[in-house]
Amino acid sequence: MMRVEVKPKLLRWARERAGFDLGALAHRFPQLAAWERGTARPTLKQIERFAKATHTPVGYLFLQEPPIERVPIPDFRTVGNEHIGRPTPNLLDTVYICQQRQEWYRDFARSMGDEPLAFVGSLRETGDVVQMATLIRRALGFDVDERQRIPTWTDALRRFIEQADALGVLMMVSGVVGSNNQRKLDPQEFRGFALADNLAPLVFINGADTKAAQMFTLAHELAHIWLGQSAVSDAQASLVPEHQVERWCNRVAAELLVPLEVLRAEYDQRADLRNETDRLARQFKVSTLVILRRIHDAGGLTREQLWEAYEAELQRLRATPQGSGGDFYLTLGARVSKRFARALVVSTLEGRSSFTEAFRLLGFKKMATFRDLGHSLGVHI
Numbered sequence: 001m002m003r004v005e006v007k008p009k010l011l012r013w014a015r016e017r018a019g020f021d022l023g024a025l026a027h028r029f030p031q032l033a034a035w036e037r038g039t040a041r042p043t044l045k046q047i048e049r050f051a052k053a054t055h056t057p058v059g060y061l062f063l064q065e066p067p068i069e070r071v072p073i074p075d076f077r078t079v080g081n082e083h084i085g086r087p088t089p090n091l092l093d094t095v096y097i098c099q100q101r102q103e104w105y106r107d108f109a110r111s112m113g114d115e116p117l118a119f120v121g122s123l124r125e126t127g128d129v130v131q132m133a134t135l136i137r138r139a140l141g142f143d144v145d146e147r148q149r150i151p152t153w154t155d156a157l158r159r160f161i162e163q164a165d166a167l168g169v170l171m172m173v174s175g176v177v178g179s180n181n182q183r184k185l186d187p188q189e190f191r192g193f194a195l196a197d198n199l200a201p202l203v204f205i206n207g208a209d210t211k212a213a214q215m216f217t218l219a220h221e222l223a224h225i226w227l228g229q230s231a232v233s234d235a236q237a238s239l240v241p242e243h244q245v246e247r248w249c250n251r252v253a254a255e256l257l258v259p260l261e262v263l264r265a266e267y268d269q270r271a272d273l274r275n276e277t278d279r280l281a282r283q284f285k286v287s288t289l290v291i292l293r294r295i296h297d298a299g300g301l302t303r304e305q306l307w308e309a310y311e312a313e314l315q316r317l318r319a320t321p322q323g324s325g326g327d328f329y330l331t332l333g334a335r336v337s338k339r340f341a342r343a344l345v346v347s348t349l350e351g352r353s354s355f356t357e358a359f360r361l362l363g364f365k366k367m368a369t370f371r372d373l374g375h376s377l378g379v380h381i
Helices: 008-017 022-026 032-037 044-053 058-062 089-111 129-140 144-149 153-167 211-227 244-257 260-266 273-284 288-297 303-318 332-336 338-349 355-362 367-376
Strands: 170-174 180-184 192-195 202-206 231-233
Touching: 008 032, 008 044, 008 058, 022 032, 044 058, 089 170, 089 180, 089 192, 089 202, 089 338, 089 355, 129 153, 129 211, 129 244, 144 153, 144 273, 153 170, 153 211, 170 332, 170 338, 192 211, 202 211, 211 231, 211 244, 211 288, 231 244, 244 288, 260 273, 260 288, 273 288, 273 303, 288 303, 332 338, 332 355, 332 367, 338 355, 338 367, 355 367
Parallel strands: 170 202
Antiparallel strands: 192 202, 192 231
């Protein structure tokens, strides 16, 4: 049996990159510890299996040094104002998949003679936040009164997504990489990203996050689209990022979701803060953390009171069991964007795209799944 020469540090790098310790892979690769020490060598077949298990391109394992990987779009993610280091394979592969889908849709839009979308890149971060948020809200039809009448966060989020999709944004929401339910995305690593393009603007939302958090992420990433700037970011209302673009997007997102003028009219300073925060969160369909921030912005809390209340609320939320992200996001149309999926299904049925390409971009291999997807999108097959 032929053994191959692989540097131990490449094996260790691939394992750590995928977030595994030795014990997690020991049952599949009993000799892994010896491989990493350099006292034993794997076969080519074992290396191929190891690459698949760690989501590593097999060619990387034959390099002399571990490659330095970076997210292929501006990366504004931070923890405690420190830039997050090495991205996981799950984040990288999710960005790559979305870039491939965006490239396909851009070519499709050109072939259909679509006009560039005027709203992409139409705003500047020097603009007035209230005016900019108002422009985005009007373009989307994102009516605050309508949202207050919607019964649940899930329904409000679905409506928000539909409005962005109708305007021309490719909206992709998933809690896993592609269609692989074994590769779950971590909201602590990233909550979403935006890929700006005037023919195929794309927003990806981490569906493993809470509904309320996804509302803010979507608003934040749409602000990036209106700026015309791609980015992967934290999108947390509590943060005051060092990067000017991120600060602006956070402020616009907060104003888009909870207009300060409306909040001032609704906020009852005499009420218990906890009860009032819960009431307003249900009314605006955002997280209680966003509401606390907006109460502070409205002058209802000092900075010290904000952080005290924020930390207490954060601890409460961490102790509360979270849902799985909702059945709505388990549908393929929501994962890959209904706009994108509909275009690809139609293009394939008309013979302009191959079934092989369609299956690769949609992430499945069965014709029955393709037919079911088409029916769910109203395309007759």
